[in-house]
Amino acid sequence: MEKKRYERPTLRKMNTGLMNKFGTKTENQPVTHIESVSVKGLMQKFGSPLFVLSERQIRRNFRNANRIFTTRYPKVQFAWSYKTNYLDAVCRIYHQEGSWAEVVSGFEYEKALKNGVPGNQIIFNGPDKSDEQLLIAARNNSLIHIDHYDELYTLIRLSEEHQLKPQVAIRVNMDTGIYPKWDRFGFNFENGQAWNALTRILNSNHLELVGLHCHIGTFMLSPSAYATAARNLCELAWSIKERFGKMVNYIDLGGGFPSTNTLKGAYLPGTDTVPSLDQFADAITDVILGYGFRPDELPTLILESGRALVDDAGYLLGTVLATKRLSDGRRATVLDFGINSLFTSFWYDHKVSPAQEPGQQTEETVLYGPLCMNIDVVRESIVMPLLEKGNQVVVHQVGAYNMTQWMQFITLRPAIVMIDEKNTTHVIRQSETMEYIDSLENVPTHLT
Amino acid sequence: MRIRKNIAVSDEGFLFNPTTGDSFSTNGTGALILHLLKQDKSVAEITETLCENFDADRILVERDLEEFTSLLKEYSLLD
Ligand SMILES: Cc1ncc(COP(=O)(O)O)c(C=O)c1O
Numbered sequence: 001m002e003k004k005r006y007e008r009p010t011l012r013k014m015n016t017g018l019m020n021k022f023g024t025k026t027e028n029q030p031v032t033h034i035e036s037v038s039v040k041g042l043m044q045k046f047g048s049p050l051f052v053l054s055e056r057q058i059r060r061n062f063r064n065a066n067r068i069f070t071t072r073y074p075k076v077q078f079a080w081s082y083k084t085n086y087l088d089a090v091c092r093i094y095h096q097e098g099s100w101a102e103v104v105s106g107f108e109y110e111k112a113l114k115n116g117v118p119g120n121q122i123i124f125n126g127p128d129k130s131d132e133q134l135l136i137a138a139r140n141n142s143l144i145h146i147d148h149y150d151e152l153y154t155l156i157r158l159s160e161e162h163q164l165k166p167q168v169a170i171r172v173n174m175d176t177g178i179y180p181k182w183d184r185f186g187f188n189f190e191n192g193q194a195w196n197a198l199t200r201i202l203n204s205n206h207l208e209l210v211g212l213h214c215h216i217g218t219f220m221l222s223p224s225a226y227a228t229a230a231r232n233l234c235e236l237a238w239s240i241k242e243r244f245g246k247m248v249n250y251i252d253l254g255g256g257f258p259s260t261n262t263l264k265g266a267y268l269p270g271t272d273t274v275p276s277l278d279q280f281a282d283a284i285t286d287v288i289l290g291y292g293f294r295p296d297e298l299p300t301l302i303l304e305s306g307r308a309l310v311d312d313a314g315y316l317l318g319t320v321l322a323t324k325r326l327s328d329g330r331r332a333t334v335l336d337f338g339i340n341s342l343f344t345s346f347w348y349d350h351k352v353s354p355a356q357e358p359g360q361q362t363e364e365t366v367l368y369g370p371l372c373m374n375i376d377v378v379r380e381s382i383v384m385p386l387l388e389k390g391n392q393v394v395v396h397q398v399g400a401y402n403m404t405q406w407m408q409f410i411t412l413r414p415a416i417v418m419i420d421e422k423n424t425t426h427v428i429r430q431s432e433t434m435e436y437i438d439s440l441e442n443v444p445t446h447l448t
Numbered sequence: 449m450r451i452r453k454n455i456a457v458s459d460e461g462f463l464f465n466p467t468t469g470d471s472f473s474t475n476g477t478g479a480l481i482l483h484l485l486k487q488d489k490s491v492a493e494i495t496e497t498l499c500e501n502f503d504a505d506r507i508l509v510e511r512d513l514e515e516f517t518s519l520l521k522e523y524s525l526l527d
Contacts, residue, residue: 003500003501003502003503003504004501004502004503005502005503006477006498006502006503006504006508006509007475007476007477008477008508008512009474009475009477009478009481009512009513009516010474010475010477010478011463011472011473011474011478011516011519011520011523012472012473012474013470013471013472013523014470014471014472014473325515325518325519329519329522359475360475361475386475388508
């Protein structure tokens with residue numbers, strides 16, 4: 001007689017605790033393939049854990065967003081937010097699709113140049129630009145977005161000294177009804193600081209004002225906040241036109257559109273609560289088109305969307321190391337990746353699917369990472385099929401911020417592969433090795 | 449080790465503890481273990497039965513059984 005498949009015995013108390021908030025059906029559908037490439041095969045070949053990116057999904061996201069905005073507004077330009085995911089392979093896909101680059105450091109700036117982005121298609125944001133970097137950006141005709149007065153005066157001085165006339169914009173912060181206000185970046189709109197900075201620029205012979213920028217926050221759930229932001233920038237553009245007879249080339253509304261991830265503490269999954277990109281596009285373009293600019297002077301609308309364009313193109317595959325029961329009776333599952341690789345588990349209740357056909361039974365479990373740290377929790381509570389050591393899991397929507405904010409902590413960072421549009425797999429970043437880590441260290445001779 | 453006499457176990461794996469009013473659900477493996485416990489089988493005998501019936505590693509079965517019985521104890525389902 002053939003033996004039956006073994007399933008660990010479970011015992012669940014029925015009448016206590018919160019009902020599981022979300023249906024578990026979709027979470028428990030096994031994900032055995034990504035873009036028709038076997039999950040099991042991927043881990044066999046490239047190890048576990050493993051980040052996987054879908055080139056097809058990246059392009060699909062970009063084209064979709066581009067279509068949504070260009071069908072509503074005549075001049076739209078996306079600029080890829082490097083910090084969201086600056087793997088060269090990823091950046092190059094966006095550049096191929098027509099994206100400029102949006103960078104916030106000398107390091108990112110250099111990466112954009114190396115990825116073949118023309119200088120005048122690089123937007124240089126952020127509060128940290130050295131004199132040297134400012135000069136390089138100015139000479140390359142990049143779009144320098146000034147963050148504070150110190151930078152403004154530094155740039156005026158450098159431009160005078162070196163006989164340059166860099167193209168600049170200012171970053172504007174404002175109250176869009178969103179809490180917390182991101183007022184630490186840029187010049188404030190309401191108290192007149194932004195206008196003062198603009199006046200200073202327009203009165204300088206050494207700076208060329210080309211645009212206005214803001215980035216009101218990230219994972220924004222309110223299209224009306226963008227309408228406010230667009231209106232405020234239009235108001236500044238209008239005032240500049242009136243007082244100085246000059247129309248800015250562009251209005252840059254930054255990034256911040258949400259992905260469909262589920263924020264921690266949210267009652268409903270992101271797929272049910274997040275406004276669509278169409279709603280954001282309507283809010284923004286209605287304001288700009290309705291503001292009163294002549295058709296020939298309409299500013300280009302620049303968007304620096306990050307997470308909305310890449311989150312769902314990334315997956316993290318991993319393996320169950322152990323299962324145990326905690327002292328309070330809860331089930332715990334220990335995975336071979338934790339917050340070191342999956343930084344966004346601080347923000348999101350990531351969807352995690354089994355990678356193999358599950359049994360009938362499900363149970364609530366904590367998902368822990370492998371680090372010897374109490375904070376290493378991937379999910380505080382999730383209903384999963386019964387998992388055993390060696391089972392594999394797929395974490396969804398990890399394309400944004402993880403592959404840049406991950407930590408080399410306790411273990412080495414895993415490899416990243418990309419599945420191209422023909423379903424061929426490419427290693428786009430190797431897993432780290434001891435040699436790589438060692439190459440940066442020096443031991444003083446008295447310790448050798 | 450014995451399941452308390454007044455605890456009802458249905459074939460589908462539902463348990464009801466009339467003393468506390470708590471009810472529980474278990475899966476096939478759990479129901480089989482409860483059934484064997486009701487028949488006064490020892491842990492060793494139950495392990496044997498499970499290994500005979502299922503395609504499972506003995507060490508794993510022993511560990512799971514220990515966990516399962518400690519849960520039963522915690523929920524006051526054992527004598
Ligand atoms: C200036 C700027 N632009 C764009 C982005 C991308 O934001 P998101 O990923 O929310 O679209 C950020 C992220 O913080 C940013 O600081």
